[in-house]
Amino acid sequence: MVTPARRYPRRPRAFPGTSGAARLAVTSSSIGGAWNVSWHRSIGRDSFWTPAHMAIYVCGVLAAIICGYLILINTFGRTPKDSAATVNVLGFRAPLGAFIAA
Numbered sequence: 001m002v003t004p005a006r007r008y009p010r011r012p013r014a015f016p017g018t019s020g021a022a023r024l025a026v027t028s029s030s031i032g033g034a035w036n037v038s039w040h041r042s043i044g045r046d047s048f049w050t051p052a053h054m055a056i057y058v059c060g061v062l063a064a065i066i067c068g069y070l071i072l073i074n075t076f077g078r079t080p081k082d083s084a085a086t087v088n089v090l091g092f093r094a095p096l097g098a099f100i101a102a
Helices: 018-042 051-076 096-101
Strands: 087-089 092-094
Touching: 018 051, 051 092, 051 096, 087 096, 092 096
Parallel strands: none
Antiparallel strands: 087 092
């Protein structure tokens, strides 16, 4: 006899927008980095405003926004359960990776 599969309740996402934004940032950095290397090899020196550099800058801006959000939400809107997974730096609380990336 076959038993039905167990159904586990779906866990709510803690930070709904950060996962997609982080994936976009990593993709932007990867594409921009590869594009920039090929640009330098084929064209040579370039300016600050090339499309390859813009893709890399998007990664930096998205990382700053994500880390700032994580730091603020964990500092001012934390629960005791969330505090166990964070560290304290200059009075702000967040995951250690958010402080390193910021």
